[in-house]
Amino acid sequence: MIVISNPTAVANEINTIHSLFENGMELFHVRKPDFSEEEMKTFVTAIGLEYRNQLVLHSYHHLAKEFGINRIHFSSTNRPDNFQKTEGFTVSTSTHSIEEFNELSEDIDYAFLSPVFKSISKENYKPNVNWSTEIKKRTHFKTKLIGLGGIQAENIHQAFQFGFDDVTLLGTIWNSNNPIENFKSCQQIVLSF
Template identity: 90%
Template sequence: MIIISNPTAVANEIKLIHSLFENGMELFHIRKPDFSEEEMKVFVTAIGLEYRNRLVLHSYHHLAEEFGIKRLHFSSTNRPDNFQKTEGFSISTSTHSIEEFNALSEDFDYAFLSPVFKSISKENYEPNVNWSTEIEKRIHFKTKLIGLGGIQSENIHQAMEIGFNNVALLGSIWNSNNPIENFKSCQQIVLSF
């Protein structure tokens, strides 16, 4: 299961990130769109060295080498047209329709498809399609399909049943009074598949 950082700072954020890793978080996507390069360096440096292999950079990709990070994410707007994977790197991207997902290069290890449900963290961001029927149009199986948007313990089972390979959490972690407990309950559901 993947966790995406809150776009803005959160109280005790680094401590929470470490706790999520200690409780089995597989991958942590660092999406901080308003961070300067210096702020990004400080943030990454604060995360324990032992977790660097599970960090995914959404911006300042050139910092990957400096920090020994081997995972990069491209939004749908900054994804290169003729994408070619760099040896030794895991690459992911974001998509917003099954057609966009199906058109991806096979070089992407996984792609987010959103919004699956009504977003917890973004106002007025909800699906305008029935994902149960849309996912039947999937023809691209080399890239893993990751459900994002409104994912929480109450609907993970549904997302996995309709055909997502895994899920990513954002609002259900960072907008929660108990992010670690929320993570654990979501994790149990994913592991049961």
């Protein structure tokens, strides 16, 4: 199960990230679109060295080698055309339709497809398709299909029934008074699939 950082700073953020890792978070996507390069360096440095191989950089990809990070993410707007993977890197991207997902390079390891449900963190961001029929149009099976958007304990089973390979948490973690409890609830459901 993947967790994406809140785009802006959150109280006790680094402590929460460490607790998430201690409770079994597999990957943590560092998405801080307004961070300067220096702010990004400070943020990544604050996360324990033992978790570096589980971090995914959304920006300042050139910092990956410097920090010993081997995972990078491209948004749908900054994904290179005719993408070819760099040796030793795991690469992910974002998509917003099954058609866009189906056209991805086989060099992309996994891709977010959103929104699956009404977003918890983004105002008025909700699906405009029926995922139970849309995912049947999937023709690309080399890249893992990861559901994002409105994912919480109450609907994870439905996301897997739609046909997603895994799910990503954002709002259910960062827009909550109980981020670790929410993570554990979601994790138990994911582990049952």
